[in-house]
Amino acid sequence: MKLSVTTWNINSVRLRSDQVRQFLENERPDILCLQETKCPDDKFPFKELKSFGYPFITNVGQKGYNGVAILSKYPFSSTQVMSMCERMDARHIAITLAPEAKQAAGITIHNFYVPAGGDIPDAVLNPKFAHKLQFLAEMRAWGERNRKLGAPGILVGDLNIAPLEHDVWSHKKLLDVVSHTPLETETLETLRQEAGWVDGMRHLRPEPEKIYSWWSYRSPDWAAADKGRRLDHIWLTEDLAPVLKSMHVTKETRGWERPSDHAPVTAILEL
Known part of the structure; x- marks a missing residue:
């Protein structure tokens, strides 16, 4: 069976519910994770x-x-919410797919929203x-525990x-800019590698290919300038990497009316 999973920072689900509908009608992923x-x-x-x-939905939110x-076509047997940095600030939720998901049963999907970190690194x-560095430190400790499972x-x-x-x-121009320092x-790559996660996009589409999922609202002609960053990720445990068949960014959503500044990223697995 094929399992398709999308991640998308929607930047207000109520404001952009029509865009969620349009994307789901076009792409029809099995699971959509929103931040x-x-x-x-x-x-x-x-x-x-x-x-x-999508009859199966779980969320944790704040005003x-x-x-x-997480929106799913398949039922899930359990959900999990972690509080990070001693704050209940709605930055993690997870599901474990139920037996009805067939070959996908037992797969746990973790949905994270890491703090942006402000402007001064x-x-x-x-x-x-x-706060961002503390959050990453806790993700690293959690990842090591999770790998042992x-x-x-x-x-x-x-x-x-x-x-x-x-x-x-521009690697050189962004070395002092938060998100690419x-x-x-190095912190993100270390925690990923230690926990045994495979970066799905770069597994299939290695450098030097340029890949972005975010374009700033500050750029009036974002498409022509194309000054993007790859902030949205899908990682897999090592056992799932061989069944990852494709990944793509749905860039056209960034050009919709009143869009999110992030575009959806989708992975397709053949289980």
């Missing part, structure tokens, strides 16, 4: 999203910021950057770091 839903739990549009053909959700001067898994999300040279439009990129 930055910006919606408290009691306002989350369960009914509307289920009407798009006005953060928030993560200095943990002393910038508390937001310090030996279970098949997929980690997705807006990780707010473009780790490799060709994940940004050496401290962040």
Whole structure:
């Protein structure tokens, strides 16, 4: 069977529910993981999203910021929410697919929204950057514990770091810019490797190919300038890497009316 998983920072699920519908009608992934839903739990549009053909939905949210959700065609046997940095700030949610998912049963999908980190790459001067580094440290410790479980898994999300040279439009110009500083990129790559995660996109499409999933709102002609960054990721446990068949970025969503500044990233596995 094929299993398709998409990650997308939607930047307000209620504001862009029509775009979610349009994307799902076009792409029809089996599972859609959203970040930055910006919606408290009691306002989350369960009914509307289920009407798009995704009867199984779980979320954790807050008013006005953060928030993560997973929409699935398949039932899941369990869900999990981790609080990070001693904050209940809705930055992680996970599901484990139920037996009804057939060959995909038992796969756990973790959906993360890593803090952006502010504008100054200095943990002393910038508390937001310090929070980001603490979050990554906790992800690293969690990843080491998770690897010992030996279970098949997929980690997705807006990780707010473009780790490799060709994940940004200009490596040299962005070395001092939060999301591509050496401290962040080395930290992310270290935690990924230690936990045994395979970077799906670069597994199939290695450097020097330029790949982006985010384009700033500050650029009035974002498509022509194409000054993007690859901030949105799909990682797999080593046992799933051989069955990863394709990955792509749905760049056209960035050109829709009132879009998110992130585009969906989709992985297709042949189980």
